[in-house]
Amino acid sequence: MTAPGDFRDTPSPLRAVGEPPVVVAAEGVRKVYEGSGSPVVALNGVDLAVPAGAFYAIMGASGSGKSTLLHVVGGLTRPTDGVVRVEGQDLGAMSDRARTIFRRRRMGIIFQEYNLLPTLTARENVALPVLVDGRPLRDVEARVDELLAVVHLTARADHRPDALSGGEQQRVAIARALLNDPAIILADEPTGNLDSKQSVEIWTLLRRIAREQGKTILMVTHEAQGAGFADRVIVLKDGRIVGTLEPKGAADAALVATGYQELAG
Numbered sequence: 001m002t003a004p005g006d007f008r009d010t011p012s013p014l015r016a017v018g019e020p021p022v023v024v025a026a027e028g029v030r031k032v033y034e035g036s037g038s039p040v041v042a043l044n045g046v047d048l049a050v051p052a053g054a055f056y057a058i059m060g061a062s063g064s065g066k067s068t069l070l071h072v073v074g075g076l077t078r079p080t081d082g083v084v085r086v087e088g089q090d091l092g093a094m095s096d097r098a099r100t101i102f103r104r105r106r107m108g109i110i111f112q113e114y115n116l117l118p119t120l121t122a123r124e125n126v127a128l129p130v131l132v133d134g135r136p137l138r139d140v141e142a143r144v145d146e147l148l149a150v151v152h153l154t155a156r157a158d159h160r161p162d163a164l165s166g167g168e169q170q171r172v173a174i175a176r177a178l179l180n181d182p183a184i185i186l187a188d189e190p191t192g193n194l195d196s197k198q199s200v201e202i203w204t205l206l207r208r209i210a211r212e213q214g215k216t217i218l219m220v221t222h223e224a225q226g227a228g229f230a231d232r233v234i235v236l237k238d239g240r241i242v243g244t245l246e247p248k249g250a251a252d253a254a255l256v257a258t259g260y261q262e263l264a265g
C-alpha cells in the first residue's frame with residue numbers, strides 16, 4: 001500500500017518536476033446502471049487528472065453523468081470498469097470499510113441540500129463528524145471556530161439552521177466538510193437552491209479555499225457563471241468528456257457559456 005503523499009502509483013507521465021501532484025486520477029471509467037429496464041450507461045470512458053490545489057468544475061446537461069462522476073471519485077459508487085485513484089490510492093482495491101474511512105479522512109462532500117441537523121447550532125453542525133465519532137466538542141472547538149471564521153459565520157455560530165439563509169447553511173456545510181482537513185472537496189450543485197448573490201458567495205468561497213488552503217475541488221454545476229470561478233471546466237456529454245475550458249480569471253462566465261454551447265450544445 002502506498003503511503004499518503006506518495007504518488008508513485010499515480011499515472012502522470014507528463015508531470016514535470018515542480019508541478020503539483022495529481023490528486024484525483026480516473027482512467028477509463030465506465031458506469032452502467034443495471035436496473036429493471038434496459039441498462040443505463042452513465043459514464044462511458046472517462047479519463048481525468050486533477051492536480052493538487054486545483055479547482056475544477058464539471059458541466060453538462062441533466063443526465064450527462066456529472067453526479068455519477070462525482071460519486072465515483074468520492075467512492076460512493078463503484079465504477080463498472082476503470083480505476084479511480086485519490087492521492088495515489090486505488091479506491092477499487094480498498095475494502096468498503098477502508099474506503100469509508102479514507103473518504104471520511106481525506107474527502108469533504110457537499111450536496112445541493114445542506115444536510116444539516118435542524119436541532120443543532122451551526123457550531124455543532126460543523127463539529128458533527130467528530131461528535132458522531134463519540135468525541136467531545138471541546139476536542140475540536142478551536143478548529144471549529146477557525147472554520148466558522150473561514151466561512152464568515154463567526155457571528156452566527158449559535159444559530160440553528162432555520163435561523164440561517166440558504167447560503168449561510170451551505171457555508172456551514174462547507175466548514176463541516178473542511179473539519180478533518182481533507183485533501184479534496186467534492187461539491188454536487190452546491191448552489192442549486194441559492195439565489196445569484198448567495199451563489200457568487202459560495203463560488204468565491206470555494207475558490208478561496210482552493211487558493212488559501214490548497215484544497216483540490218471538484219464542483220458540479222450547470223451554471224456558466226459558477227464554472228467561471230474554476231481553473232478548468234470539464235464538459236460532459238452522454239457520459240463522456242467532450243472538452244475542457246480554461247476560464248481566464250474569476251467569473252469568466254461569457255467564455256464558459258460560449259465554449260460550453262459549442263461543446264455540449
Ligand SMILES: Nc1ncnc2c1ncn2[C@@H]1O[C@H](COP(=O)(O)OP(=O)(O)O)[C@@H](O)[C@H]1O
Pocket residue numbers: 033034035040041042060061062063064065066067068069
Ligand atoms: N442509481 C441509478 N440507477 C439507475 N440509473 C441512474 C442512477 N443514477 C443515475 N442514473 C442515470 O444515469 C445517468 C446519469 O445520471 P447523473 O450522473 O445523475 O447525471 P447528472 O448529474 O449529470 O444529471 C442518467 O441517465 C440517470 O438517469
Ligand SMILES: [Mg+2]
Pocket residue numbers: 066067068
Ligand atoms: Mg446530478
